[in-house]
Amino acid sequence: MRTVKEVSKLTGISVRALHHYDAIGLLCPAKVTDAGYRLYDEAALRRLQNILLFRELQFPLKEIKAILDSPEFKPEEALEQQITLLELRRKHIDQLIFFARRIQKEGVDTMSFQAFQTEEIHQYEEEVRKRWGNTEAYKDYKRKTAGKSEEEFSMAADQLMSVFKEIGSLCKLPPEDQKVQEKIEKLQNIITENYYNCTDEILRGLGEKYVHDERMKENIDKAGGEGTARFVNQAIAEFCK
Numbered sequence: 741m742r743t744v745k746e747v748s749k750l751t752g753i754s755v756r757a758l759h760h761y762d763a764i765g766l767l768c769p770a771k772v773t774d775a776g777y778r779l780y781d782e783a784a785l786r787r788l789q790n791i792l793l794f795r796e797l798q799f800p801l802k803e804i805k806a807i808l809d810s811p812e813f814k815p816e817e818a819l820e821q822q823i824t825l826l827e828l829r830r831k832h833i834d835q836l837i838f839f840a841r842r843i844q845k846e847g848v849d850t851m852s853f854q855a856f857q858t859e860e861i862h863q864y865e866e867e868v869r870k871r872w873g874n875t876e877a878y879k880d881y882k883r884k885t886a887g888k889s890e891e892e893f894s895m896a897a898d899q900l901m902s903v904f905k906e907i908g909s910l911c912k913l914p915p916e917d918q919k920v921q922e923k924i925e926k927l928q929n930i931i932t933e934n935y936y937n938c939t940d941e942i943l944r945g946l947g948e949k950y951v952h953d954e955r956m957k958e959n960i961d962k963a964g965g966e967g968t969a970r971f972v973n974q975a976i977a978e979f980c981k
Contacts, residue, residue: 741770741771741779741780741781742779742780742781742785743777743778743779743780744758744759744769744777744778744780747780747785747788750785751788751792753788753792758778759778761788761791761801762778762894763891763893763894764801764802764805764893764894765805765893765894765896765897766791766801766804766805766808767784767787767788767791768784768897768959769784770783770784770958770959770962771962781958783954783955783958783959784955786954786955787808787955790808790815790818791804791808793819793822793826794807794822796826797822797825797826797829809935812945896930896934896935899930899934900927900930900931901959901963902963903923903926903927903930904927904960904963904964904968904972905963905964906923906926906964907920907923907924907927907964907968907971907972907975908963908964908965908968908971909964909965910923911964911965911967911968911971915971915974915975915977915978916975916978920975920978921975921978921979923975924943924972924975924976924978924979925979927943927972928943928979931943931946940979940980941980943976943979943980944976944977944980946976947972947973947976947977947980948973950969950972950973951969951970951973956969957969960972
């Protein structure tokens with residue numbers, strides 16, 4: 741576990757920015773001590789790495805959060821897209837350097853605007869946005885989070901963790917038990933109210949993500965106890981039958 745100051749020193753991101761990321765639900769610490777200190781684990785650092793790559797590519801924070809939290813998000817595919825975009829930007833910078841040296845050699849009267857063209861970059865950025873954002877869930881997310889304050893984002897995240905804690909307390913019951921199923925319905929409603937219309941299909945996808953996304957699994961297990969993420973997935977599968 742690393743403190744917020746250690747993460748700041750490691751990544752170059754200011755402590756203030758990390759606090760902001762936590763407040764808007766973009767990057768939550770794995771644990772907050774009784775004294776109020778934020779602690780970040782390896783899963784949180786991996787998410788931060790993804791955030792920073794998208795930030796380098798000039799994606800807005802809200803858009804990054806929507807992408808990373810999308811039920812359809814696939815880290816490996818996103819990384820390929822990030823690499824392609826970085827290569828396009830490198831190509832653009834190389835062209836600018838070449839043109840600047842040409843001016844240096846031929847004189848300041850040299851005229852050309854080809855090196856300033858960024859259409860290829862913007863076109864690919866739009867493809868990335870469409871890949872992760874061209875779904876009803878994403879559009880609904882943008883509508884429901886527009887204008888939300890940091891406090892509202894934090895409250896929504898607390899609601900989710902609270903229901904995971906409630907489900908964790910029922911782990912000894914069968915996943916199909918009525919009490920468990922009522923909590924799954926509550927989970928679905930919280931997601932719909934705060935983020936996007938959580939259909940049974942989306943909920944089923946989230947259930948799989950809860951066990952296969954290491955960061956999500958760790959956070960859910962921290963909220964409800966070891967094995968909660970797996971149990972939530974099993975209960976969701978029953979709920980969606």
